[in-house]
Amino acid sequence: MNPWELIILQPVINVLIVLTDYLFDIFGLAIIALTIIVRFVTLPLTLKQLRATKGMQELQPKLAELQQKYGKDRQKMAQEQMRLYKESGMSPAGCLLPMLVQMPIWIALFQAILLALAVAPEALLNLSRYLYSWPQVYPMLPLGNEFLWLNLAEGNFILAILVGGTMWVQQKMVTPVTADPRQQAQSRMMLWMMPLMFGFLCLTFPSGLALYWMVSNVITIVIQYYMTGWGALAPSAARKPVGRDKKYMTRITQVEETISEPPVEADIVVPSSEAGDYGRSGDKSQERGGGYPPSLRAIRRQSGRGGSHHPKRR
Amino acid sequence: MWSRRNKVLLIKVLLLAVMLLAVVGGLSGLGCIKGLQPVGWSGGVVADGSLFVGSAEGRLVVVNIADGSRQWSEALTKPAAAGIFGCEASTAGGGCAAAPAGVAIYGTPAVSDGLVYLGGYNGKICAFNSSSLAVRWVYPREGYLDEPVVGGPVVAQGKVYIGASDGKFYALNAETGDREWEFKAGDKIWSTPAIDGDTIYIGSFDNKLYALSATDGSKKWEFETEGAIAATPLVYNNTIYIGSFDRHLYAMDATNGSLKWKFMGGNWFWAKPVVYNNTIYAGNLDGKVYILNAETGDEIVDAIDLGSPISSSPVIVDGSVIFASQKGLIYSIDTDGNEIRPPNPIDVEKNVYGPLSAREGIVYIHALQSVSGCATSPPKGELIRLNAQKWEVEESIPLSSE
Numbered sequence: 108m109n110p111w112e113l114i115i116l117q118p119v120i121n122v123l124i125v126l127t128d129y130l131f132d133i134f135g136l137a138i139i140a141l142t143i144i145v146r147f148v149t150l151p152l153t154l155k156q157l158r159a160t161k162g163m164q165e166l167q168p169k170l171a172e173l174q175q176k177y178g179k180d181r182q183k184m185a186q187e188q189m190r191l192y193k194e195s196g197m198s199p200a201g202c203l204l205p206m207l208v209q210m211p212i213w214i215a216l217f218q219a220i221l222l223a224l225a226v227a228p229e230a231l232l233n234l235s236r237y238l239y240s241w242p243q244v245y246p247m248l249p250l251g252n253e254f255l256w257l258n259l260a261e262g263n264f265i266l267a268i269l270v271g272g273t274m275w276v277q278q279k280m281v282t283p284v285t286a287d288p289r290q291q292a293q294s295r296m297m298l299w300m301m302p303l304m305f306g307f308l309c310l311t312f313p314s315g316l317a318l319y320w321m322v323s324n325v326i327t328i329v330i331q332y333y334m335t336g337w338g339a340l341a342p343s344a345a346r347k348p349v350g351r352d353k354k355y356m357t358r359i360t361q362v363e364e365t366i367s368e369p370p371v372e373a374d375i376v377v378p379s380s381e382a383g384d385y386g387r388s389g390d391k392s393q394e395r396g397g398g399y400p401p402s403l404r405a406i407r408r409q410s411g412r413g414g415s416h417h418p419k420r421r
Numbered sequence: 422m423w424s425r426r427n428k429v430l431l432i433k434v435l436l437l438a439v440m441l442l443a444v445v446g447g448l449s450g451l452g453c454i455k456g457l458q459p460v461g462w463s464g465g466v467v468a469d470g471s472l473f474v475g476s477a478e479g480r481l482v483v484v485n486i487a488d489g490s491r492q493w494s495e496a497l498t499k500p501a502a503a504g505i506f507g508c509e510a511s512t513a514g515g516g517c518a519a520a521p522a523g524v525a526i527y528g529t530p531a532v533s534d535g536l537v538y539l540g541g542y543n544g545k546i547c548a549f550n551s552s553s554l555a556v557r558w559v560y561p562r563e564g565y566l567d568e569p570v571v572g573g574p575v576v577a578q579g580k581v582y583i584g585a586s587d588g589k590f591y592a593l594n595a596e597t598g599d600r601e602w603e604f605k606a607g608d609k610i611w612s613t614p615a616i617d618g619d620t621i622y623i624g625s626f627d628n629k630l631y632a633l634s635a636t637d638g639s640k641k642w643e644f645e646t647e648g649a650i651a652a653t654p655l656v657y658n659n660t661i662y663i664g665s666f667d668r669h670l671y672a673m674d675a676t677n678g679s680l681k682w683k684f685m686g687g688n689w690f691w692a693k694p695v696v697y698n699n700t701i702y703a704g705n706l707d708g709k710v711y712i713l714n715a716e717t718g719d720e721i722v723d724a725i726d727l728g729s730p731i732s733s734s735p736v737i738v739d740g741s742v743i744f745a746s747q748k749g750l751i752y753s754i755d756t757d758g759n760e761i762r763p764p765n766p767i768d769v770e771k772n773v774y775g776p777l778s779a780r781e782g783i784v785y786i787h788a789l790q791s792v793s794g795c796a797t798s799p800p801k802g803e804l805i806r807l808n809a810q811k812w813e814v815e816e817s818i819p820l821s822s823e
Contacts (some may be wrong), residue, residue, distance in 0.1 A: 227459035228527055228571055228611065232598075232747075232774070235688055235706045243607075245689065246648040246667040249626065326667055 110275055112237070115211060119219040121239045128243045135254025138220060138315055144323040145216055149209050150330070156209075157334045160281060165194060213323075220315045224409040225249055226260045252315075259315035271306030273324035278302065280331045459542050459569070460800060461525030462775035464734070465785045467549065468532040472778070474787055475526025475539055476820040477799040481549055483537075484804055484818055486780070493822045494554040497524035497541040500565045523799040528573025528613055530580070530777055533595060538581050540570030546583055546591070547596060555653055558598030560591070563686055572653075575621070578635055582621055584610025590623055590631075602638035606631065612741055613653040613693075615661075617675065624650030630663055630671075634680060642678035646671060647661040653693040653734070655701075657715065662701060664690020670703050670711070682718030684709055693734040693776065695742060697756050702742045704731030710752075712742055712759050722759045727752055727766075734776035736784060736810040743784050745773040751786065751807060763812050769805050782810050787820070 108117065119141070146153070169191060177184035225231040231249055235271035238244050252260045278301055282294045309317035454627040463475030465484075472484045481494040525542035532538075536557055537549045544566035548557040568586030575582045577596055584590045590604040607627030614623040621635045626649040632641040648666030655662040660681060661673045670690045672681040687707030694703035700721060701713040708731060709724035736743050741762075742754045749769040755762040771788035778785045786805040803822040807813070 227525070228462075228651075229458065229460055229774075232691070232706070233732070235691075236730065238688070240687070246628075248666055249649060 108236070115161070115215040116218055116222070117237045117239070119215045119238045120223055121244055123219055123223050124238075124244050124247050125241065128247050132247075132251060133254060134223070134250040134252065135259060135318060138259075138318050139322050141216065142319050142367065143326065145212055146323060146326045147365070149212060152208055153327070153330055154334065157281075157331060161335055164196070164281075166191065169195075202317070217316060220319055221313070221402065223250055224252065224260050224313055224315055226252070246263045252313075254318070257314045257318070259318065260313045261324060262310045262312060263314040263317065264310065266314045266321060267306045267309035270309045270317050270324065271302040273321055273328065274302040274305050275299070277324050277327050277331065280328065280335070280337060438629060459525035461523070461527050462540065462733075462789065463539070463573075463787060464529035464776035465525045465778045465787055465804065466529055466532055467778060467780040471551075472597045472785055472804065473532055473537050473551070474785075474804060474820065475522055475528070475530060475541075476822075477525070477789060477802045478820075478822060479524030479526060479537060479541065479543075479799075480822060481526075481530065481537060481547075481554060482804075482820050482822075483551070483554060484820075486783075486806075488623070489816060489818050491818065492554055492822070494549055495556070497526070497543055497545065497547070499543050525569075526682070527571045527611075527775075528583070528682070529778075531574045531576045532575040532731060538574040538593065538595075540572065540574060540583050540585070542569040542571065544569050546570060546574070546581070546593065548581070548595075548596075558594055558723055560598045560600065562598070568609065571609075571611040575614050575616050579618045580635070582614050582616065582623075582635070584612060584614065584623055584625070586611065588625065588627075588786065590614070590633070590638070592635075592694075596649065604631070604633055604638045604640070608649070611651040615654040615656050617656040620675070622654045622656065622663075622675075624652060624654060624663055624665075626650070628659065628665070628667075630654065630673070630678070632661075644671070644673050644678040644680070648689075651693055652688075655694050655696060657696045658699075660715070662694055662696070662703075662715075664692075664694070664703065665706075669763065670701070670718075672715070684711065684713055684718045684720075686724075687694075689732070691732045694737050695737055697737050697740075697742065700756065700759075702735060702746055703745075704733070704735060705733065706730040708746065710735075710742075710754065712754075725752075725754065725759075725761060732774050736777045736779040738779050738782060738784060741809065743777060743779070743807075743809060745769075745777055747772055747774060748794070749773050750786060751784075753809065753812065767807065767812065767814060768809075769814065769817075770804075771803060779809070782808065783815070784809050788817075 123137050123141055126140050127134050130136035130140060158416070170188065172192065173184060173187050177187060222237065224233055225234045225248070234248065252258050257263050257266065274299065278298045282298055305320060309320065434591055460477050461475060461513050465472045465474035466661050467486065470486060472486050474482050474484070476482045479497040483492045486809045526539055527542065528540050528665050529583050530537050530539040532551060535553045538547070540546045540723040544665055546560040549555065550557055562611065566587055567754065570583065570585045572584045579595050580601055581593045582590070586609040588608055588610060590606060590610055592600065592601045592603065606625035607629065609626040610623060611626070612624035614621050616635060616650045619635045620641060623632060623633065624630045628646050628649055630644045630646070630650060632643070633639065634641060646665035646667055646669065648668070650663060650665050656675060659675045661675050662670065664670050668687070668689060669685050671682040671683045673679065674681060686705040687709060689706045691706055692704045694701050696715055699715045701715050703711045704715065705711060708729050709726050710731065711724045712721045713719065714721055727744060727746040729746040729750070731744060731746055733745045740756050742756060744752045744754065749771045750766040751769060752761050752766045753763060767790045769786060772791055773786055773788050775787045784807040786807060787802060788805050789802050790800040804816040804818040804820055806818070809816050
């Protein structure tokens with residue numbers, strides 16, 4: 108057995124079998140239970156990822172402004188982007204890292220379900236080498252494939268639609284609301300491509316896996332709802348910033364508040380007339396305030412948030 | 422000295438690298454987990470100077486044991502692909518593309534009165550003419566059984582007895598293929614039956630061993646274990662020996678099904694055991710051969726570890742029990758001292774899952790090439806002729822028709 112099988116796959120398979128034993132010998136319930144357990148254990152990572160994603164979305168207008176400003180000067184653009192990330196406390200890796208940490212767990216769960224289904228004789232023989240000598244494990248096998256109207260070892264059209272549907276809802280909730288037509292097109296493509304792809308995969312994979320995906324999607328939807336509300340799924344009139352994630356909201360509000368009320372200890376004091384000039388031709392503020400648009404200038408003003416490495420002008 | 426910032430950065434990079442490796446490794450094996458495809462592991466049966474075996478291509482192959490010449494039947498056919506877009510969901514996770522082409526044959530064929538019988542994973546039971554390999558009859562005549570056939574057939578009293586994954590045990594007329602009677606168990610039947618006089622013994626995934634009347638299929642008795650039964654029963658001295666998924670090997674009175682003894686191994690007893698001089702030799706998926714007193718179930722000597730799971734039934738040749746491990750190592754256990762002799766195993770360099778067969782000092786082994794879970798063609802199989810006396814491989818005969 109390789110380290111992946113020994114450390115990750117084998118424990119997951121055995122837990123899945125024991126759960127089946129405790130859940131009335133119904134493998135479908137064990138899949139649901141294990142998905143919930145895994146999602147609960149990885150909840151801090153999920154929350155971190157969602158916060159980071161939301162934060163990155165909120166930074167999009169500011170990034171667009173930078174793009175507009177330094178579009179031709181790539182080096183400067185990169186520098187200013189990094190500065191923006193640092194000062195706002197956000198980072199693109201913040202979205203990626205929690206997701207990457209969760210990926211092996213998802214894959215292990217996926218493979219464990221595939222192995223535990225063990226329809227063919229070879230699969231059952233293969234499964235025997237992963238078993239712990241826990242008293243309830245050996246006699247439990249082979250696991251029953253029937254769950255509700257499903258044969259968990261075969262593809263199912265209804266479940267494929269449910270997977271695609273829940274994935275669409277999940278995607279829609281995190282789709283950024285933007286006026287930029289290019290971003291709109293990108294978002295639209297992502298919104299439809301992922302659910303269609305997963306829906307199609309569910310037709311060819313055993314429905315035990317589709318069940319796992321569907322439950323996982325529903326859990327993500329619930330978490331997202333508590334984090335950020337219905338997002339782009341809500342009608343535009345009802346859409347409002349959600350205050351559930353206080354830490355994240357505090358940070359964003361700080362950024363917004365400082366626009367109208369510069370702090371006394373600001374690094375750079377920008378005359379309001381110049382700030383108002385931003386966006387017009389000429390733009391003198393580049394020399395004084397580093398050329399930042401008003402919102403970015405506000406970020407720079409925040410002391411103690413990455414801006415402290417700049418020598419203060421006294 | 423490294424600054425704290427650099428250390429944190431290094432940890433982040435390492436973590437990211439590990440995660441990426443896990444993701445790439447995991448994804449590459451996502452739909453291609455090895456050992457999930459039905460390939461088949463039919464054993465061989467020797468009759469009239471020929472050996473009959475089911476190949477991984479889904480064909481009945483007849484090998485002339487004198488000169489090694491081969492003859493193939495037509496390949497068994499699959500039911501039309503179920504599911505949307507012509508794709509069939511499979512536990513290989515790959516749908517259409519990952520399914521090997523052949524119909525798997527697990528049971529060892531049975532030969533009687535010029536006919537060869539076998540069951541296919543396509544849910545069809547077939548009788549072939551033993552010389553021309555032309556199909557004599559199929560059951561069911563139209564379509565397929567709802568579930569695959571995994572166990573092998575047994576022929577007696579002019580009937581073919583065979584179980585299927587639909588939980589039914591069939592008795593068919595050996596000449597015509599007409600159904601004479603059927604018995605419904607509570608779950609799948611993968612076991613090959615054993616017959617003794619007018620009683621037929623068959624295990625099922627419903628944890629039970631059934632004793633049925635060979636004449637009309639009426640139940641004489643049943644015995645319930647704590648796990649599913651996929652093994653083939655051994656009948657010896659009015660006792661039934663059978664392994665269960667509860668890790669026990671059971672010994673039951675053949676007359677009434679009362680328990681005589683049970684013995685626990687480290688994993689499942691999948692293979693049919695053999696008996697010699699009142700001693701049971703039972704291979705286990707924990708890789709060990711358990712040597713037990715047939716009367717009491719006591720261990721005669723410590724179990725012999727063959728290093729990899731044992732799913733193939735052994736054979737007895739000249740007072741030695743020949744075992745094959747899944748990794749293709751062939752061992753000879755001398756029944757005098759119950760030790761491995763000669764001490765060096767023979768490595769056939771292929772996997773062995775199916776039962777061994779023997780005739781006149783020669784052991785016949787159906788060995789299969791190892792394949793990945795994503796293989797689109799069936800693995801190459803070979804029939805290996807091993808001379809038990811000289812302890813050497815005489816010949817490897819490819820079973821593939823190409």
